[in-house]
Each structure stands twice: as structure tokens, then as C-alpha cells.
Amino acid sequence: MFQLKNVTRRFGNRLAVDSVNIDIPQSQMVGIIGRSGAGKSTLLRMINRLADPSSGSIHFGDVEVSALRGQALRDWQRNCAMIFQQFNLVPRLDVLTNVMLGRLNHRPTALSLLNIFSRDERLMAIAALERLGIEQTAMQPAGTLSGGQQQRVAIARALMQNPKMVLADEPIASLDPLNAKIVMDALRDINEREGITVITNLHTLDTARQYCERIIGMAAGKVVFDGTPAQLTAAAVHEIYGSDKDGAGIDESMTSTSINVANLPTGELAPQSASLKPLTLAGI
Numbered sequence: 001m002f003q004l005k006n007v008t009r010r011f012g013n014r015l016a017v018d019s020v021n022i023d024i025p026q027s028q029m030v031g032i033i034g035r036s037g038a039g040k041s042t043l044l045r046m047i048n049r050l051a052d053p054s055s056g057s058i059h060f061g062d063v064e065v066s067a068l069r070g071q072a073l074r075d076w077q078r079n080c081a082m083i084f085q086q087f088n089l090v091p092r093l094d095v096l097t098n099v100m101l102g103r104l105n106h107r108p109t110a111l112s113l114l115n116i117f118s119r120d121e122r123l124m125a126i127a128a129l130e131r132l133g134i135e136q137t138a139m140q141p142a143g144t145l146s147g148g149q150q151q152r153v154a155i156a157r158a159l160m161q162n163p164k165m166v167l168a169d170e171p172i173a174s175l176d177p178l179n180a181k182i183v184m185d186a187l188r189d190i191n192e193r194e195g196i197t198v199i200t201n202l203h204t205l206d207t208a209r210q211y212c213e214r215i216i217g218m219a220a221g222k223v224v225f226d227g228t229p230a231q232l233t234a235a236a237v238h239e240i241y242g243s244d245k246d247g248a249g250i251d252e253s254m255t256s257t258s259i260n261v262a263n264l265p266t267g268e269l270a271p272q273s274a275s276l277k278p279l280t281l282a283g284i
């Protein structure tokens with residue numbers, strides 16, 4: 001069980017995250033929604049300890065995550081892999097090396113500095129790329145790939161960390177609908193097959209409804225909704241997103257980039273990307 005207890009983060013006198021209490025059992029797929037500035041990214045960054053709470057505490061089982069230091073902190077960061085909207089790959093390095101960089105926290109510093117990877121690590125990286133259906137890009141510089149391919153490389157890199165949890169900060173906000181679907185399907189696959197907890201910030205409601213068993217709505221740093229897609233009524237949506245200046249309620253379609261590929265012309269469905277390969281990451 002993963003727990004946030006009264007977690008608060010201030011920037012100056014601004015409350016970015018305000019007394020958040022959340023319990024997340026292992027293997028849940030959780031979507032966090034809310035307006036820009038609601039505190040979603042700050043919340044994820046605190047879970048990964050890229051940012052520290054101003055007050056409150058974060059727990060994973062018996063471990064107080066918010067108190068970890070040194071090697072224990074690095075181990076935690078390896079256990080919760082981050083996926084970012086802008087992929088955060090090293091553009092001039094080839095895809096395979098980018099994926100192997102996910103192993104860095106598993107190995108002695110000297111070997112890491114020299115970028116020396118073992119045969120097993122290479123095989124593991126290739127298996128991860130195969131699983132995401134992009135093994136043919138292994139030798140290309142990562143920066144030459146499309147956005148959707150780059151995000152799949154980032155997911156392959158995350159898998160190399162053998163994470164207990166994947167934290168994704170608007171992973172599909174820069175992608176077209178087809179690639180958005182491929183990336184969300186990949187996150188769901190990791191969640192269902194390996195039982196890895198996935199917590200993802202999403203800018204579209206329909207994606208959260210479609211993929212997440214649990215939706216957390218944030219507004220002005222606070223959790224204002226925590227429930228299933230079915231419980232997310234129009235009134236709850238209104239509380240999360242508020243209404244615009246003229247008093248009109250939010251229209252759900254405003255927060256939607258439809259991920260429904262059935263509406264795409266058939267020519268846009270590249271054969272190799274239409275579904276994820278049903279491979280397991282044995283040994284990873």
C-alpha cells in the first residue's frame with residue numbers, strides 16, 4: 001500500500017498541493033485530472049522525490065519515502081519510473097542506449113560513467129523495444145523518431161528499471177490520437193500484466209475514463225474527487241474544472257482529444273502499431 005498523508009507543497013506563499021491524503025493499493029491504474037496549475041505535476045514529482053513536501057509524509061508499506069536519503073532514496077527513484085510529456089530522451093544517443101540508461105541506478109558508478117552495458121542488458125533492452133513494437137528503431141538516434149515512438153522508447157526505458165510504480169506526467173499531451181492510444185495501451189498492458197501501479201496525470205477526461213479504474217480530480221492543490229469513472233458525474237466534473245467566466249459549465253468535449261481510432265481513415269493505421277505485441281518481459 002502506498003500512502004500520502006497530509007502532503008502539502010508550498011512555493012513561496014502559493015499552495016501548489018494542499019493537504020492531500022491518498023491511499024493507493026499495489027496494481028491500481030490511477031488517473032489524475034484537473035486544470036492546468038491544479039498541482040498534478042507537483043504531486044507526481046513529490047512521489048518520485050523530485051520535489052519534497054513542505055509538510056506531510058509519503059509511505060510505501062513500512063518505508064517513509066519522504067524521509068529517504070542517499071542510496072535508499074536512489075533505490076526508491078528506481079522503483080518509481082517517471083514518464084514525461086516531452087519524453088526526456090537523449091536525442092543524439094541511439095534508441096538502444098537510451099533504453100539501457102534505465103539500468104543506470106542498478107549498476108556501479110564507474111560502469112555507468114563509461115556507458116558500458118552487458119550482453120544481458122542489451123538483450124533486455126531489445127526485448128523491451130520489441131514489446132513496444134519499435135525494435136526496428138534500435139540503432140537510430142532517439143531524436144529522429146516521431147513523438148509517439150519516442151514515448152514508447154521512454155516506456156521501454158522505464159521497464160528497464162524494473163519499477164514497482166510508473167508515474168506518467170501527461171504522457172500523451174504531445175501525441176496525435178493514434179499514438180496516444182498506443183502509449184495508453186502500453187501503460188495499461190504494464191499495469192495488467194506485471195501488476196505495476198500506474199499513476200498518470202491526464203489532460204483529457206475521456207482518456208481517464210477509458211483507461212483508469214480510479215480517477216482523482218484536483219483543483220487548487222486539493223483532491224476534490226476520488227472515485228471510479230462511473231462516479232464521475234457532471235457535477236463532479238464541474239467541481240474539478242469549474243466553469244468558465246460566462247458561467248457556462250464545462251463541456252466534456254472541451255477536455256477531450258478523442259482517442260477513438262475507429263474514426264480515423266484506415267490508411268492511418270500503421271500495421272505494426274495497431275496493437276502491442278503480446279510478449280512478456282521475461283527476466284526483466
Ligand SMILES: Nc1ncnc2c1ncn2[C@@H]1O[C@H](COP(=O)(O)OP(=O)(O)O)[C@@H](O)[C@H]1O
Nearest residue numbers: 011014016034035036037038039040041042043
Ligand atoms: N518550481 C515552481 N516554482 C514556483 N511555483 C511552482 C513551481 N512548480 C509549480 N508551481 C506552481 O504550483 C502550482 C501547481 O503547479 P503544477 O503542479 O505544475 O500543476 P499542474 O501540473 O496541475 O498544471 C501552480 O500554481 C504553479 O505555478
Ligand SMILES: [Mg+2]
Nearest residue numbers: 040041042169
Ligand atoms: Mg503539470
